[in-house]
Amino acid sequence: MRAPRPTPRPAPAYLADSLPGRAGRPLGFAHRGAGNERENSLAAFQSACDAGFAYLELDVRTTKDGVLVVFHDETLDRVTTGRGRISDVTWEQLHSVTVGGEPLLRFADLLTALPEARLNVDLKDRAAAPAMAHLLAEHEAWDRVLVASFHDSRRRLFRRSLTALGHAERAHGPHRIATSGGAAAIAALVLLGPLGLTGWLRRHALDIDCVQVPIRHGRIRVVTADFVRRCHAAGLPVHVWVVDEAEEIERLLDLGVDGVMxxxxxxxxxxxxRRGLWPQR
Structure with a gap:
């Protein structure tokens, strides 16, 4: 006698508007605020919200004194008026540093400034995982944030940090925080998915709620019709980054992807x- 299939766990509220197979609407994410000259700044995020975006992609790093800053690079050199590694300076020392003429931004201030926005957050260092858990608990921003990282170990540390703070249900329960898979999780889905293991991986190994992937990785094309179909069959929305050409966005939407950054x-x-999906706010 065949064993019954396990009951699918409910999706986090963050993803409720874009679930595959439930008449979901594809999400548009403003990558780093979609403000190349002032990336990851409050001005960039505010401009994206004003343009109709409800979902903002961003990165966070921690300073020497443990402040979570919205910033992508390990060092300040590429985009700011400062120099050196963020982890080597305090938040106070960053007071006069600007990016595109805009001040650097603490993640806590972003939560307060844009309370209606949903935030797709990439943890760029290990210390960011427990710091993020503390801030989400402090601001009760449970349904507003999706936590991502290229390093799956940081996602797992984030979940452990929530449990240590007494929020185990937010780590693994029916009201958990949304997370996406890192490099190892995506590699497993790409390589083992064609063997019929996508559903098994999602249920027993990965503990993720969606996949966020590039169109291709090196010579390997990641986002194919079969990849999207397999992920959807396992209940995993597919978000694709970073896409700037109209024809490519159209092609991905026709494939059935659930979000584009x-x-x-x-x-x-x-x-x-043109597709009747805008604005999202």
């Missing part, structure tokens, strides 16, 4: 408008 807010908004 872009640096070109205007291009994505135009495509989504």
């Amino acid at each position: 872009t640096d070109r807010a205007d291009v994505l908004a135009e495509v989504f408008t």
Whole structure:
């Protein structure tokens, strides 16, 4: 006698508007605020919200004194007026540093400034995992944030940190925080999925709620019709980064992807408008 299939666990509220197979609407993410000259700044995020984005992609790193800063690079050199590693300076020392003329941004301040926005957060260092858990608990921002990282170990540390703070249900229960898979999780889905193991991986090995992937990785094309179909069959929404060309956005939407991250807010908004998906706010 065949064993009954396990009951699918409910999806986090963050993803409820875009679940595959439930008439979900594809999500448009403003990558780092879609403001290339002032990336990851409050001005960039505010501009994206004003343009109709409800979902913002961003990165966080921790300073020497443990402050969670919205920033991508390990060092300040590429995009700011400062120099050196963020982890070597305190938040106070970053007071006069700017990116595109805008001040650097604490994650706690972003939560307060844009209370309606949903935030797709990439943990860029290990210390960011427990710091994120503390801030989400402090602000009760449970349904507003999806936690991602290229390193699956940081996602697992984030969940352990929630449990240590007394929020085990937010780590693994029916009201958990949404997370996406890192490099190892995605590699497993790409390589083992064609063997019929996508559902098994999702249920027993990965503990993730969606996949966020590039169109290709090196010579390997990640986002194919079969990959999207397999992920959807396992209940995993597929978000693709970073796509700036209208034709490519159209092609991905036709494949059935559930979200697109872009640096070109205007291009994505135009495509989504033609499809009756805009604005999202």
